[in-house]
Amino acid sequence: MIPVLDWTKAQTDRAAFRSQLGPAVRETGFFLLANPQVPHTLRDEVFALADTFFNQPRAEKAKLSILDTPHYRGWAKPGDESLDETRPEVDSKETFNIGYDLAPDDPRVLADEPFRGVNRWPDIPGFADTMLAYYDACQTQASALLSVMAEDLGLPATHFADLFTEPLSAMRLLHYPPASGAANEIGAGAHTDYGAITLLMTDGEPGLQVQPRGGDWTDVPHVPGAYVVNIGDCLMRWTNDIYVSTPHRVLPPKRQRRSVAFFCEANPDARVAALPGTGDAKYPPIRAADYLASRLAATYAPKETT
Ligand SMILES: O=C(O)CCC(=O)C(=O)O
Numbered sequence: 545m546i547p548v549l550d551w552t553k554a555q556t557d558r559a560a561f562r563s564q565l566g567p568a569v570r571e572t573g574f575f576l577l578a579n580p581q582v583p584h585t586l587r588d589e590v591f592a593l594a595d596t597f598f599n600q601p602r603a604e605k606a607k608l609s610i611l612d613t614p615h616y617r618g619w620a621k622p623g624d625e626s627l628d629e630t631r632p633e634v635d636s637k638e639t640f641n642i643g644y645d646l647a648p649d650d651p652r653v654l655a656d657e658p659f660r661g662v663n664r665w666p667d668i669p670g671f672a673d674t675m676l677a678y679y680d681a682c683q684t685q686a687s688a689l690l691s692v693m694a695e696d697l698g699l700p701a702t703h704f705a706d707l708f709t710e711p712l713s714a715m716r717l718l719h720y721p722p723a724s725g726a727a728n729e730i731g732a733g734a735h736t737d738y739g740a741i742t743l744l745m746t747d748g749e750p751g752l753q754v755q756p757r758g759g760d761w762t763d764v765p766h767v768p769g770a771y772v773v774n775i776g777d778c779l780m781r782w783t784n785d786i787y788v789s790t791p792h793r794v795l796p797p798k799r800q801r802r803s804v805a806f807f808c809e810a811n812p813d814a815r816v817a818a819l820p821g822t823g824d825a826k827y828p829p830i831r832a833a834d835y836l837a838s839r840l841a842a843t844y845a846p847k848e849t850t
């Protein structure tokens with residue numbers, strides 16, 4: 545149902561890897577990527593530091609509340625963010641968001657450009673360095689996947705290379721408390737991702753489900769060490785709907801659940817317009833930053849109920 549692709553094959557037999565990737569991104573929009581190039585040790589360190597962060601007292605985490613800045617960085621407590629805009633329930637998860645890292649005196653930060661803020665860090669030794677190393681490693685992995693996708697679309701492998709150099713990409717640590725048993729509880733509401741591609745690692749606790757077009761909600765299997773990779777709405781639009789972004793959600797888990805998502809996004813000024821060879825454009829061109837802004841505004845809009 546959800547295909548498993550082996551990244552080592554992309555090195556040894558790129559054409560074979562590409563021929564598996566093509567149907568996966570067109571039909572399911574989700575696949576598992578076994579043997580990714582992001583080192584295991586780094587992934588383990590990210591999970592360990594995420595635990596250290598989330599285990600802190602609430603008051604400590606609240607010092608870094610995502611609601612205090614316009615740049616979507618920091619801690620979102622349960623209820624701050626709801627991924628399903630159509631339902632009254634809020635998500636039970638808490639998250640910590642990290643963006644493209646810039647110095648406080650960077651001209652883009654001083655000019656207050658959208659999404660160009662400084663990262664906010666907890667007082668935990670090694671936290672910032674490890675998270676930024678992971679961010680870079682995921683961006684490199686995602687860009688390598690995008691180059692295979694470009695070929696799959698009949699474009700040069702380098703087609704996207706210059707468009708993901710100072711990206712809007714964000715990484716997010718997620719922590720889901722065990723199910724409380726409350727009616728209509730949801731870990732993360734049904735949604736599609738906003739960006740180009742998402743790389744997700746989880747701790748193996750079940751809960752993630754996808755809803756392929758015309759199909760029922762289906763559990764995403766856990767393959768230890770593999771990433772769950774999915775297409776986001778921006779790449780779907782860019783490919784003129786040839787690639788599909790697929791709704792997914794997280795049910796309240798039995799035990800606490802942890803995951804780390806890396807949302808690969810283009811540079812703010814990247815022009816998202818139907819790629820050559822994809823037919824008559826279904827959507828007008830848009831800057832990647834404008835597209836993202838329109839999607840995020842709805843996610844953080846307060847809901848009436850709690
Ligand atoms: O935690 C997960 O497994 C998925 C999270 C997710 O879909 C998201 O944050 O967009």
Ligand SMILES: [Fe+2]
Pocket residue numbers: 735736737792
């Ligand atoms: Fe998602």
